[in-house]
Amino acid sequence: MAQSVLLTGAAGRVGTAILDGLVDEREYEWRLLDRDPPTEDQPGEFVVADITDEEAVREAMDGVDAVIHLAGDPRKTAPWESVLPNNIDGTRVVYEAAVDAGVEKVAFASSNHAVGAYETDERTPEMYREDDQFRLDGNELPRPGNLYGVSKAAGEVLGRYYHDEHGLSVVCVRIGNLTEGHPPVDYERGQAMWLSYRDCAHLFDRCIQADYDYEIVYGISDNDRKYYSIERAREVLGYEPQDNSAGHD
């Protein structure tokens, strides 16, 4: 039987990359959720709801095997008044409803900004370059450089709690810079953390398919320039990225 997957934040950029890459490739039964109604035909049932609405999220979770949780405020400048409800409380609501519905796995869209403060003046810009050996691998403590990053670190810790106390399988994907078609231009940091649309779709597909307990992995393509290791994503999820920001100049 096809696995049923709830995709929150389905109308956004990451949601679009995932759906574009997987709809014809995989026989998932998609349930899509976003507070913004769809503007075109969708490949599954579309629930218009806010993730802070506990009852609506519970209903959307019914019969679901796995959740890809993307909904939230993605702005690095997002104020506390927005990240507290949308990114922190909304994420708690999603995990809680997943546990209550007996969902097996949740993949949480974390961010490079959960660890942005590792990019110190002493390390940059050298760490964005190919010959630099500095790597973050997911074992380091969060070190956010803004309140958005704090909210993503909170989502990761909530996932740890729902795994340890309730047995939910959780993978937190610290997504780099998702840009369609080509890596960011004239932006070394963005090139080091580029995630192509097809690698993004493949990575979240692996989050649905693989078995894990609690994991933090980096979501970037196989870039020559990098300061995030993708080894854990390869080992645990079977992630095999095809793109590289090198060679796009």
Ligand SMILES: NC(=O)C1=CN([C@@H]2O[C@H](COP(=O)(O)OP(=O)(O)OC[C@H]3O[C@@H](n4cnc5c(N)ncnc54)[C@H](O)[C@@H]3O)[C@@H](O)[C@H]2O)C=CC1
């Ligand atoms: N695009 C990127 O490069 C990166 C994205 N991320 C994370 O990935 C996730 C998706 O990001 P994007 O697709 O780029 O953002 P986006 O803004 O394009 O999509 C987010 C979607 O979530 C929905 N949403 C926001 N708050 C909601 C709420 N309270 N209830 C229901 N729906 C809500 C919005 O309507 C929107 O469709 C976010 O959590 C973001 O923090 C993390 C790192 C990098």
Ligand SMILES: O=C1O[C@H](COP(=O)(O)O)[C@@H](O)[C@H](O)[C@H]1O
């Ligand atoms: O978490 C996010 O990170 C990406 C990349 O960060 P940036 O500081 O290099 O722009 C960002 O584009 C995205 O909007 C955000 O959600």
